[in-house]
């Protein structure tokens with residue numbers, strides 16, 4: 001299965017969607033793909049996140065990186081666990097993202113050189129207010145990714161990711177249901193987005209392709 005398929009760097013993701021992914025990134029700055037990641041891998045990752053939650057291995061997420069890191073429940077309410085290659089599902093997902101990184105680099109010459117990601121659990125009632133994932137001029141987070149892990153997301157579940165216009169972050173362009181297998185990626189410093197209040201436990205992996213941004217002297221600290 002996935003873990004033994006080391007020959008194909010794109011194992012586990014929907015190869016046929018890659019040309020569309022690249023086109024959407026170029027034309028509008030974001031891409032949404034349903035059933036983008038293999039269902040068995042999504043299930044395994046979801047099981048792992050639930051085990052982490054059962055073992056109290058999630059930490060409250062904060063806002064700001066490095067020394068500026070603060071807990072702000074009024075801005076975001078998720079609990080996270082950074083991927084660290086501890087399990088086969090994590091290694092499979094990171095391998096798929098490494099394959100995607102290679103494809104994006106070949107198509108767009110973005111010079112992406114690493115990927116960092118965390119599991120995220122949003123309990124009922126939680127949300128993440130409108131934000132950008134990186135700031136222009138310090139853009140070592142270049143492309144953001146989110147993979148959703150909750151199967152059969154209920155119609156009244158809320159918890160959509162809202163995508164807003166670059167020039168007006170109150171103008172909503174799209175709403176993404178956080179259904180297992182759906183994958184979103186977007187330009188980290190251009191696309192304002194939010195997690196609308198969820199009514200059900202919401203499971204995902206948020207990740208970022210990074211570039212070494214030390215040239216300008218302004219470096220986002222890792223995490």
Ligand code: OGA
Nearest residue numbers: 128133146161195204206
């Ligand atoms: C994030 C984020 C969106 C989502 O973690 O920075 O914006 O849909 N997540 O989970």
Ligand code: MN
Nearest residue numbers: 131132133193
């Ligand atoms: Mn974000």
